[in-house]
Amino acid sequence: MKKYVLKRIIISILTLLAILLILFLMLEFMPGSPFNDEKLTPDQVALLNSRYGLDKPILVRFLNYIKNMITGDFGVSYNISKDTPISTLLQTRLLISIRIGGQAILIGTIVGLVLGIIAALKHNTIWDTMTTVISVIGVSLPSYVFALVLAYILAFKLALFPLLYSTSTPFQSSVLPTIALCMFTIATIARFTRTEMLEVLGSDYMLLAESKGVYGMHLIIRHQLRNALIPIITVLAPLVVGLMTGSLVIEKIFSIPGIGSLLVTAIQSNDYNVIITLSFIFSAMYIGIMLIVDILYGVIDPRIRLAKEDNHE
């Protein structure tokens, strides 16, 4: 198991490096540069490029970037916040985004699981239908529609929550974005849980467990849910990615000073270092979650763990 984890970690690091290189190449081939405002003279553009080292060949820049990155230096912003080190720019923003994203995934998973379990247990009843309806709405409506509806009803009409993010009330401000973000997660998890639980319900070992006299919560959690969890965990990783992309829009709507809204602005203004750093963070999160999911498989299902160990040893 240890060896397997180690190998996975090394692969993850290599993947990240490859992503970094691809990002560099993509930005290189993208038309335009951070400094092509109409009003700049060619002299000035040359001056700016040399000041930020953009006149060097791409390979040199790439190696420099990695060298600096290891020491924790992600460069400075060119446009969004001139000459501000990216680390300063991210300091407060990263926490805000992670907080809202974390809340969304936590609430989304828990509510999704509960809904899914209820739907499966009360199969073909009104509860089941309601869950299905919620799921369909959650999956089909984009999160920004939820965000706008929530903002209108809960913030504007009923004034229960602030309309816009305020750093003086971080918790209240985060409620609406969290709900808007987690709808998709709730819907997906509920759907998967319901299907998997139903499938497990019809399996032989459930029949056996029941006939052995196992019943109630014990039966549901230990036998039914546990076996249903594997596929659910598999969808969790892509769901986290969904949250990240969702945050780009949600942060814009609620004026949240997070990294999602920052990325959008960065892309629009060709702010290379910000784009690279944020894309890198998003990739690292995704790869990290994949890693955790892979390890979790082993924890939940010994068969997977054993099979992997056989393969790798």
Add this chain to the structure above:
Amino acid sequence: MKKVKKILSFVIIMAVSVTLIACGGNSTKSQVGSNDSKTAENKTNSDNILKVQSDAEVSSMDPQIATDGSSFEAISAITEGLYSKDSSGTPILAMAKDVTKSEDGLTYTFILRDAKWSNGTSVTAKDFVFGWKRLVNPKTASEYSFIAGIAGIKNADAIAAGKISVDELGIKAIDDKTLEVKLDNPVPYFESLMSFPSFSPVNEEFYNKCGDKFASTADNILSNGPFKVSSYQPAATTVTLEKNPEYWDASSVKLDGITYQVIKESQQAILAYKNGDVDIAKLSGEQVEQFKNDSEFVNTLSGFLWYISPNQKVKGLENINLRKALALSYDKSAIVNNVLKDGSIEANFAIPKSLAIGPDRKDYRETTDSYLKTDKSKALEYWQKAKAELGVDTVKYKLLVDDTESAQNVAQFIQAEIQTTLPGVKIELEVMPKKNRSKKLLDGDFELGLTRWGPDYTDPMTYLDMWVTNNSNNYGFWSNSEYDKIIESSKKGNIALDAKARWESLKKAEGIVMDQAVIFPIYQKGDAVLIKSNIKGVEFKVASSTIYKNVTKN
């Protein structure tokens, strides 16, 4: 039991991994209760604070580094240059209390007023010398260093290009309160330019003390204007300013402060306005319909001119009849009234309205002709001529467009109009982000380009200078020696000092640009804004930032 443990461990891992990443914000959760009452208090205390919605973040509070409208607006509220502008846009003395101008128009001597920075130290001539040298110093790499050249300050361009030492700049502190500025050539709009944020003074001692952190947090920003910064973070979504008690004219500042709130989503901006979260909100085109009869609805004109630049190196577009045919073929009034609906006006000119006031004290546009007015039948005549001259029946061009909604709507409308008015002309749209679009224009890698130009100062030259031969913003490679001569002589030649003759020759220059259809003007951008009825005294400017100094809130 073992299995139960494993399930437990799984649940714990899940919970821990999720809460761990979320823990950064947890410390704030405990304060939730107290925050509730705070917001309520804020609402009552914030009565005399002007809350402004902005659609972009303030990207820099450093006057010599900032380049965008949001930043300039905030900087204008906290710093003051030698001049500022009154409500009609005329330059008025600010940090300077007296000025003498030499007869040849090349030397200005300013006597500074007894003003203080927000930390109590005096604003001196040295602060201007330091700020301006910083602006042109290649080490600063300021994107706006060119403005010092436009102001004509001696040696500014050569210093910015790294050719001579920064000490050669034509600015000198004679004593603490006397500042001497030397120009390369007389610049009629010099005083108007002096309110531009790039020319703000910077206190050297304070600057050195801040080091890298200069202008990056409230503590590292010094103010000599009506307001000072109370909270700011790089690219923050809110910036708060408070009244600066050290400001020389503090008694005429009625507001206690200003809050800038970034809201990019237009529906949210309206809700925040109705809610009272903001006092001033911008409207998008679709929203204008809904609010145009509202008593709080205000239309303001900005100095931005939107036009199509034809690349004259592209086959066919060197033909003046084809250019004229294209320029006359689309219905501009429909564009402003049905497509944009935001208070924009038809542009039948190359110099926007309300931009510049002439020696006759009249707006430039009042005494000039209009050009290239939509005329579809004439357009067709020009097209027939062009076909004969070019020996073709059909032409096809790509129109380069920004990826913003309004630019695309306008482009699609123009595309349809041209194709119906001029049978045989086909227009294709090529959409891309603005940065990429402007790069292509600068490189001459385009056929037709939909673009805009914003003025840097209140003189027609801010536009006309663009179309001289080899100017990098003369995207279409048009070249006309007569035109070049007129511009040259109004800048440095014999008429540079004769305000009336200069004004007339600028009109002539505009006439040439329009007769040659060097650009196809479309519209002058208007902004639709909602302002609460208890707010008075907001001064919107065509060619510079909105001024909030004289705002009152009841």
